[in-house]
Amino acid sequence: MRKYSLNIAFAVGCLLIVAGAQAGLFNLYVQSVILFMGINIILSSSLNLVNGNMGEFSCGHAAFMCVGAYVSSIVTVLLFAQNKILGAPLLPPDLAPFFFPIAIIVGGVVAALVGILVAVPSFKTRGDYLAIITIAVNYMVISGIENLDIVGGPRGFMGMKQVVYAMSDVVDIPWMMIWTLLGTAFTLWILRRYISSTYGKGVNAICQDEIAAEIMSVNTNKIKLVTFMLSSGLAGIAGGLFAHVIGYVNPQSFNILKSTECLVMVYLGGMGSLSGSVLSAVLFTLMLEALRPLQIIKWVIIPLILVLLMQFRPEGIMGNKELSDVFPKLRRYFTFK
Amino acid sequence: MKRNLFKIGLTTLLMVGAFMLAGCGGGGGEDTIKIGFNIPLTGDIPKVGEASKYAAEMLKEDVNSQGGLEVGGKKYKLEFVYEDNESKAESAVNAALKLIEQDQVVAIIGPNSSKQAVPAGGTCNDNRVPMISPWSTNPDTTKDRPWVFRAAFLDPFQGPVAVNFATKQFDAKTAAVLFDISNDYSKGLAEIFQSEWEKKHGSGTVVAFESHGTKDQDFSAQLTKIIAAKPDFIFVPDNYNQVALIIKQAHDLGWKGPFMGSDAWGSAELMTLCGDDCKGQFFSTHYAAAGAKGDTKVFIDRYSKKYGYTPDDVAALTWDATRLVLQAIQESGSYDSDVRKERQAIRDALGGIKEFAGVTGNMKFDAQGDPIKCAVVVRIDDQGQFVFAESVCP
Structure with a gap:
């Protein structure tokens, strides 16, 4: 029972959210906050894998999000929507709910391949130098897309709303909510599995001491490659969901500021703590929304909170602990694998 | 003790989060x-x-x-x-x-x-x-x-306004364009301007078509190319903060000719940033403040x-x-x-x-x-005011 309790609780929670959205218990604004919360959870927990668990410093996470967003948008628009450049839809709109997850995964896979751009240099460099490479990748991706007129260049790319409508026409349920919750669950599941696997031990070893890990027969290059690809692939999934929630993508939405937001969420939650990055993503999204009435002062308060947090709790909310380490009694009720 | 404190803190944080999620606003008053x-x-x-x-x-x-x-x-x-x-x-x-x-x-x-x-x-x-x-x-x-x-x-209207005005005012046959490639507004307007100009004066009359990035501070490479191509004027559909830098740097490189701009120039801050260099230039905009x-x-x-x-x-x-x-x-x-x-x-x-x-x-x-x-074209006068020069209606 203990083994499944968390999964069941999570599934019930998701079902409640979807049912509430369907019945109109939460208005669209609350729904959209929940959607962004899910996307932010994927972003922060996937970046946490590289920055927290592996101890590298990647600050170009938005680049992979951008790739995922564009690739999955192009796939769905090509298949299901009328577009100026890409022409008439290739498939009947009834198939949209089946192909949508495939398109999101394709976006994730391409983002993972772009992740190799960071992974390969990471064989030889680390620390600040790798950080610069990740920023460079962020800029490369943005300028690349800005110069691709076929996807709108700096004007951005749209048409994804039509795909979402096509899904609603088949069955009228809150599709984006379902996909985002599924994406979040998938991310957390795969990350937890990865961290507790042999590869995950290798990742932690690299974080502690790369040379020692190498001596202890850890294939550091292979692990770095897989870890970077996993992290960027998950960011790509987040990007795909983001693009379809908003219905419009623009290269400048994924600039260095977005990457910084991801970093903030990771450091707020605590390095290497999965539950910490989930918690911080939820809190950060809520904080952004709750402080909206303050207008300009909001961007004084949020950095101030960060400064205070770093002053009095430099390891972040959770440190490198999980929720079950802080509340050992919770272990009586669930195990998380 | 410290550990307990942390637990209490964490629990409070979770509660505050749940509370924020639950918070919902109401509608407005009657009248x-x-x-x-x-x-x-x-x-x-x-x-x-x-x-x-x-x-x-x-x-x-x-x-x-x-x-x-x-x-x-x-x-x-x-x-x-x-x-x-x-x-x-x-x-x-x-x-x-x-x-x-x-x-x-x-x-x-x-x-x-x-x-x-x-x-x-x-x-x-x-x-x-x-x-x-x-x-x-x-x-x-x-x-x-x-x-x-x-x-x-819209830009498809503003582009021709700039083309017609510059042709008449500067008696220009050739033009150069410098624009921000990552700003959709700037890029779109630059392309419209180019096609309109070449329609009017024949192909190849836009002698230089150069771009830069959003946060760029140094434009000397692009400006050197533009000046070498000897256009009759330079069209700069850019945001006011960059315009200030571009015009100053162009003058430093020896450019004496006129500039023509677009509505993104029309900020209250343009003259503070640009100073004397911008005086005498023209841009198309939504309204003229001076002499209204x-x-x-x-x-x-x-x-x-x-x-x-x-x-x-x-x-x-x-x-x-x-x-x-x-x-x-x-x-x-x-x-x-x-x-x-x-x-x-x-x-x-x-x-x-x-x-x-x-x-x-x-x-x-x-x-x-x-x-x-209608759009208006304004001139920046010696006091730094935007003075009405011409009005163009569709």
Whole structure:
């Protein structure tokens, strides 16, 4: 029972959210906050894998999000929507709910391949130098897309709303909510599995001491490659969901500021703590929304909170602990694998 | 003890989170009209958001000091809700949804730049809320969206204005263009200008077509190329902060010829940043502040007196956009307390406005929700004021 309790609780929670959205218990604004919360959870927990668990410093996470967003948008628009450049839809709109997850995964896979751009240099460099490479990748991706007129260049790319409508026409349920919750669950599941696997031990070893890990027969290059690809692939999934929630993508939405937001969420939650990055993503999204009435002062308060947090709790909310380490009694009720 | 403290802290944090999630706002009062503003108060272009907010505040004070807006023989107080979209696309969508769902506004003004106006326009259209973007120039903002309008003219109109004016004023045969490649506004206008110019003067007459990035500070490479190509003038459809740098650097490199600009030059800050270098240059814009007459002059004088600087085009366009909404409410004849019905009535009235006399000129909407209005070309005089040079109507 203990083994499944968390999964069941999570599934019930998701079902409640979807049912509430369907019945109109939460208005669209609350729904959209929940959607962004899910996307932010994927972003922060996937970046946490590289920055927290592996101890590298990647600050170009938005680049992979951008790739995922564009690739999955192009796939769905090509298949299901009328577009100026890409022409008439290739498939009947009834198939949209089946192909949508495939398109999101394709976006994730391409983002993972772009992740190799960071992974390969990471064989030889680390620390600040790798950080610069990740920023460079962020800029490369943005300028690349800005110069691709076929996807709108700096004007951005749209048409994804039509795909979402096509899904609603088949069955009228809150599709984006379902996909985002599924994406979040998938991310957390795969990350937890990865961290507790042999590869995950290798990742932690690299974080502690790369040379020692190498001596202890850890294939550091292979692990770095897989870890970077996993992290960027998950960011790509987040990007795909983001693009379809908003219905419009623009290269400048994924600039260095977005990457910084991801970093903030990771450091707020605590390095290497999965539950910490989930918690911080939820809190950060809520904080952004709750402080909206303050207008300009909001961007004084949020950095101030960060400064205070770093002053009095430099390891972040959770440190490198999980929720079950802080509340050992919770272990009586669930195990998380 | 310390460990316990941390546990307590963490639990409180979780509770606060749950509380924030649960918090929901209510609707407005009985005799107030609520209008939402989705504007960039922080982020890349805070000055734009500030100008919008100031213009709106001034209008609200005007109306409320007379007891409110008279609709169907009854006076309603105005209530404006300002939401900051941080100059980000996702934040603009959230701000729009918040205004629609939590604040129950009857119409939304903004967002200003296209990056936010395109997605927020989609959100407003889906939820059947009338929206007017004061400043967005991307055709996609209003395209196939019956609920979305704008107050600014489009680039396909502004491009030819610049071409015709420069041909006449500078007696120019060749042109050079320097634009920001990552700014959709700048890139779009540069391309329209190029095709219009070559249509008029034959292909190859745009002798240099150079681009730069958004945060670039040094333009000497592009400017050297441009100057070497010896154009009759340089067209710079760029934001005012970059214009200041470009013109200074061009003068340092020995360029003596004229510049021509677009409406993004028209900020109150341009002359502070640019100084003497910008004097004598021309740009096309929505209205000319110096030498204005009638209502426009009253608006400019009051705004300058109240906030200490001459209002730029965003302030004027926001003023017009908000007045358009108010006029639509009045024309619909009655104010329905059902928000959905009132939104429908406002949209219908906006679509049906025949002629609207705004501070940025007379306008009416076409079928797409884009305005049909005149552009003006202004010259920057020796006092640094933007003086009317020519008016071009469609």
